[in-house]
Amino acid sequence: MTRLAIIDYGSGNVRSVQRALEAAANHFEIPLTVVLTDDPDRIRQADRIVLPGVGHFADCAEGLAARQGVAEALNEAVFRSRRPFLGVCVGMQLMADVGREDIETRGLGWIPGAVERLRPTDPSLPIPHMGWNVLTDIKPHPLLDGLGPEPHVYFVHSYAMNPAHRQHVAAWCDYGGKFVAAIARDNLFGTQFHPEKSQQAGQTILANFLRWKP
Amino acid sequence: MLKVRVIPCLDVKDGRTVKGVNFVDLRDAGDPVALARAYDAQGADELCFLDITASHEKRGAMIDVVERTADACFMPLTVGGGVRTPDDMVAMLKAGADKVAINTAAVLDPDILKACARKVGSQAVVMALDARREGDGWGVFTHGGRNSAGKDAVQFAKRAAELGAGEILITSMDRDGTRNGYDIELLRAIRNVVNVPIIASGGAGNVQHMADAVTKGGADAVLAASIFHFGEASVTDAKRALAAAGAPVRIIEPV
Numbered sequence: 001m002t003r004l005a006i007i008d009y010g011s012g013n014v015r016s017v018q019r020a021l022e023a024a025a026n027h028f029e030i031p032l033t034v035v036l037t038d039d040p041d042r043i044r045q046a047d048r049i050v051l052p053g054v055g056h057f058a059d060c061a062e063g064l065a066a067r068q069g070v071a072e073a074l075n076e077a078v079f080r081s082r083r084p085f086l087g088v089c090v091g092m093q094l095m096a097d098v099g100r101e102d103i104e105t106r107g108l109g110w111i112p113g114a115v116e117r118l119r120p121t122d123p124s125l126p127i128p129h130m131g132w133n134v135l136t137d138i139k140p141h142p143l144l145d146g147l148g149p150e151p152h153v154y155f156v157h158s159y160a161m162n163p164a165h166r167q168h169v170a171a172w173c174d175y176g177g178k179f180v181a182a183i184a185r186d187n188l189f190g191t192q193f194h195p196e197k198s199q200q201a202g203q204t205i206l207a208n209f210l211r212w213k214p
Numbered sequence: 215m216l217k218v219r220v221i222p223c224l225d226v227k228d229g230r231t232v233k234g235v236n237f238v239d240l241r242d243a244g245d246p247v248a249l250a251r252a253y254d255a256q257g258a259d260e261l262c263f264l265d266i267t268a269s270h271e272k273r274g275a276m277i278d279v280v281e282r283t284a285d286a287c288f289m290p291l292t293v294g295g296g297v298r299t300p301d302d303m304v305a306m307l308k309a310g311a312d313k314v315a316i317n318t319a320a321v322l323d324p325d326i327l328k329a330c331a332r333k334v335g336s337q338a339v340v341m342a343l344d345a346r347r348e349g350d351g352w353g354v355f356t357h358g359g360r361n362s363a364g365k366d367a368v369q370f371a372k373r374a375a376e377l378g379a380g381e382i383l384i385t386s387m388d389r390d391g392t393r394n395g396y397d398i399e400l401l402r403a404i405r406n407v408v409n410v411p412i413i414a415s416g417g418a419g420n421v422q423h424m425a426d427a428v429t430k431g432g433a434d435a436v437l438a439a440s441i442f443h444f445g446e447a448s449v450t451d452a453k454r455a456l457a458a459a460g461a462p463v464r465i466i467e468p469v
Contacts, residue, residue, distance in 0.1 A: 016310050020288045054307075055335030126411045126434060128337045128380050132217045132259055132464045152217065152464045154290055156312070156337045156380075175216055197290050197312060199254070199466075 001031045002210060005046035007091075008036040009070065010063040013196070017052045017088065020196035024206035032210060040069035044077050048210070052196075053090030057099030057115055057159065060090045061107060071108065079110055082187040084212050086143075089157060092183065092190030096161050110188055113163035120176020128158045133193075135171040135181055143189050143208045144171060144182070151201045153181070153193040160192055187214040217464045218428050219259035219435035220452045221292075221413065222442045224249055227266050229275030247282045253442070254287040256449040257466025261287070262315075262383075262437055265295030266358075277309045284310025294342050294383075299326070300333035307334055315340040315383055318356040321363045321370070324377055331378025340413075341379035343371055345400055346387040352400055359387040368403045375408040382412045383437065389417025393441075396423055401431030413437050421447050421455035428461045 004021065008014050018034050025032035035042055043049065051074070053060045064071055078085040087095050096107040099115040107115070118129055132152045138144050160179040163169060170189070173181035183190045189209065195202035225232045230244045250261055261283070265276040273296060280293055293306045294315025303314040314334070320327050320341060330339045344359045345352040345367035352367035363370075371382050384404055386397035396414045405412055411434035414427035418438035427433040436456075441447050453463040 013307065013310075013312065015308065016284055016288075016312075019285050019310070023288065054338070059335075124409070126409055128410070129216065130337065130381065130411050131219050131434070134215065156290075158337070194290075194312075196288060199257075199289050202288055 001033055002047050003045065004032060004034050004048045004050065004210070005043050006034060006036050006050045006052065007043065007064075007070065007074070008038050009060075009067055011053045011055060011060050011090065013054050014052055017050060017196045020202065021050070021206050021210070024203045025210055027203065028207040028210070030207065030210045038067045038070055040073035043070065043073040046077065046083065048084045049074070049078055049086070051085070051087045051091035051094065053088065053092075053094060055090060057090055057093055057101040058103055058105040060094060061099065061105045064094065074108065078188065082214070084209065084214055085188050086209050087188075087190035088196070089192060089194060092192055093159065093161055095183070095188060095190055096163070099159070101159050111161070111163050111168055111183055111185055111190075112165060113161055113168075115159050115161050117159055118157070118175065118179060122176045125176045128156055129175045130156045133173050133175065135173060136178075137172045139170045139184070141170050141184050141189075142212050143184070143205055145208055146204050147201055153191075153195065153198040153201050155193045157192060161190070215462045217259070218433075218456055218461045219413075220424070220449050220456070220463070221260045221262050221435055221437040222253045222258050222449065223262040223264060223415070223437050223439045225264050225266050225439065226276060226279055226295075228272050229279055232266065246279050247286060249443075250283045250287050253449060254289055257453070257464070258289065258449045259464060260290040260292060260435070262292045262294070265293065267296065270296065277305065280306060280309040280311050292340060294340065300330045303330050303334050303338065307338060313338050313340050313381065315342040317342040317344065320374065320379075321354055321356045321365065324370075324373055327374055327377040327379050331380070336378045336380035339379050340381045340383050341371070341374040342383045342385065343367060343374070344385050344387050345397075352403070355387055359390070367400070368407055371404045372407045375410045379410065381410055382408060383415055384412055386416040390415075392417055393419025395419060396427040396431060396433075396436075398426055398431040401427060401433050405432035411435065421452045424452050425455050425459035425461060428456060429459050
């Protein structure tokens with residue numbers, strides 16, 4: 001039985017993420033127990049960790065920092081003990097060194113790089129980038145297995161991660177220019193899109209995550 | 215490339231779907247969750263629930279509908295109707311909605327949009343704008359289109375986006391229910407002044423109307439109710455028409 005912790009730090013759609021993971025586990029017959037938690041001990045005990053996040057980078061970073069011991073527990077379980085980790089949307093962005101949404105805010109520092117505003121080459125393109133878009137230049141990675149050649153996934157964001165090292169990019173997406181749609185480093189994976197809202201493609205990614213042995 | 219979204223909209227009252235629905239395969243067409251599942255299977259890009267429950271006391275039924283839908287459908291969900299405060303938005307998001315539409319409260323006090331965006335992020339705040347032709351332009355209406363707010367719809371849309379609305383849902387009161395097509399001029403006028411996504415609503419009578427809203431009106435998404443509910447066109451039909459008109463779509467072949 002996999003014990004999965006979803007970090008509940010006051011940011012948005014924790015339940016949606018939980019339900020989508022449970023449905024994926026159910027469909028692919030993966031034994032799973034999920035806890036929603038901001039308890040450092042439970043985070044340390046988890047086999048896998050998901051960090052969701054919706055809204056503003058600085059708000060999410062503050063929400064994480066305000067919970068005593070959570071960032072330390074994440075560093076220990078994820079960065080040092082190398083448990084499989086999935087960051088979603090702002091949860092992915094928080095893996096960067098720094099976020100530049102309105103003000104400069106420190107992230108967890110697991111992926112060198114910064115989170116910056118989308119700047120489409122065509123200035124008439126609406127921001128936020130909202131809706132279904134295609135993953136491109138998909139790197140072979142266990143989490144992106146079985147998606148087919150042109151998977152559509154659901155995005156809602158105005159900022160994207162700009163990693164210092166190209167080898168940390170797992171997939172790109174195009175919106176008036178390329179931006180990073182997924183990042184991967186060892187046991188870390190992050191999606192700028194929302195797998196929990198991406199119908200079949202999202203369910204495949206979540207099931208891949210639950211079976212992932214980095 | 216970003217795809218144009220096709221969004222079926224369900225009117226919900228006291229937890230049940232209103233407006234006649236004529237889905238062949240559904241045992242209970244009044245159950246919004248059953249309908250949501252059907253549209254999910256058709257590859258709808260997003261769903262919109264509009265709560266037309268008259269009394270605030272019965273809002274709990276809507277929360278329940280949103281929760282049960284989010285349990286079954288892993289797709290974006292927008293909920294509107296009776297939303298007045300940032301806390302109303304939070305309640306809907308906690309239940310499983312991704313975006314919340316606000317109408318009358320934001321027309322009467324636009325600054326509420328700023329408070330909502332601060333609380334939940336502008337990506338989750340949808341300004342639902344009811345507009346009707348007035349003179350050379352369009353006026354903003356509230357209370358389900360009954361009261362004129364004495365404001366210019368195009369200017370108001372611009373202001374709403376500046377204050378923090380991450381998307382504008384534009385309903386033409388002139389066209390709503392007529393099946394004569396969306397108000398293309400209204401869409402275009404708003405498209406020209408806002409830089410957030412706009413959703414066309416009100417007047418869809420066939421799939422060509424949807425294509426027109428995108429190619430001529432500049433809409434990023436098209437919303438429709440009865441055309442889908444009565445089975446006159448499926449979501450896939452709508453997407454084929456959009457594709458034929460040159461609009462990028464995500465086509466999910468029915469299994």
